[in-house]
Amino acid sequence: MVNCNNNSSGYERKRTLKQRSRKRKNHMILRLISVAAVIGLLWYCINGLNLKEVSPEPILSVGTGNSNVSSASIEKNNNDETSWCLILVNRWNAIPEDYDIDLTELSNGQAVDTRIYPALQNMFDAARADGVYPVVASGYRTAEKQQSLMEEKIATYQAEGYTVSQAKAEAETWVAIPGTSEHQLGIAVDINADGVKSNGSEVYKWLKQNGYRFGFILRYPPSKTEITGVSNEPWHYRYVGIEAATEMNDQNLCLEEYLRERD
Ligand SMILES: [Zn+2]
Numbered sequence: 001m002v003n004c005n006n007n008s009s010g011y012e013r014k015r016t017l018k019q020r021s022r023k024r025k026n027h028m029i030l031r032l033i034s035v036a037a038v039i040g041l042l043w044y045c046i047n048g049l050n051l052k053e054v055s056p057e058p059i060l061s062v063g064t065g066n067s068n069v070s071s072a073s074i075e076k077n078n079n080d081e082t083s084w085c086l087i088l089v090n091r092w093n094a095i096p097e098d099y100d101i102d103l104t105e106l107s108n109g110q111a112v113d114t115r116i117y118p119a120l121q122n123m124f125d126a127a128r129a130d131g132v133y134p135v136v137a138s139g140y141r142t143a144e145k146q147q148s149l150m151e152e153k154i155a156t157y158q159a160e161g162y163t164v165s166q167a168k169a170e171a172e173t174w175v176a177i178p179g180t181s182e183h184q185l186g187i188a189v190d191i192n193a194d195g196v197k198s199n200g201s202e203v204y205k206w207l208k209q210n211g212y213r214f215g216f217i218l219r220y221p222p223s224k225t226e227i228t229g230v231s232n233e234p235w236h237y238r239y240v241g242i243e244a245a246t247e248m249n250d251q252n253l254c255l256e257e258y259l260r261e262r263d
Pocket of ligand 1: 138183188189190233235236237
């Protein structure tokens with residue numbers, strides 16, 4: 001029995017020693033794993049940073065509001081054939097200072113960017129063929145013209161009893177702040193009825209249904225006021241090209257949304 005006990009205690013001691021050395025081994029393995037993990041983490045961080053540094057994506061941050069999206073879009077489309085007609089100008093995105101424009105004068109004295117003239121003519125021909133008679137009430141505008149329109153609108157609201165700041169705020173929802181009007185680009189037109197053969201609602205209805213086929217979009221739909229920053233203007237049409245206009249019409253997107261989706 002004693003022997004047996006002795007034997008058994010000797011066996012126990014051996015087991016304890018074995019366990020200790022196994023524990024030590026395990027401890028070493030754990031330490032090695034931790035060191036490997038730290039090295040791996042460091043390697044990952046360094047490589048991650050390197051990837052970010054060589055990323056080809058342009059990082060743009062200009063101005064406020066929607067400008068990040070739009071600047072990126074303009075940048076991205078710079079080499080694109082259609083970039084000129086997808087330029088975004090709104091209250092958050094002023095016209096570039098070096099913006100160049102070549103005008104074509106219309107028969108009633110208004111003018112538009114030469115590049116949109118054929119599409120505008122085609123659209124008007126198609127409308128007349130359908131018995132609808134539109135006229136271009138306003139095409140290209142200079143910055144001075146835009147400024148005087150703004151002043152007139154503010155004065156109108158002040159005459160109605162608004163304070164100066166109220167009148168200014170109200171006017172700015174109807175008239176674009178000079179430097180931010182699409183009319184200064186020459187690729188937007190206010191279209192009204194001739195007032196004899198057609199009335200306004202006939203013309204607006206026809207344009208809304210058919211404008212996109214000629215590359216023109218209703219620029220400020222009533223449902224998109226918060227995105228465009230402009231109240232409903234059923235007469236204001238903007239040229240974006242047939243492809244973009246069709247997509248925007250099919251998906252019910254305003255220009256801001258369309259450009260954001262393209263990013
Ligand atoms: Zn307009």
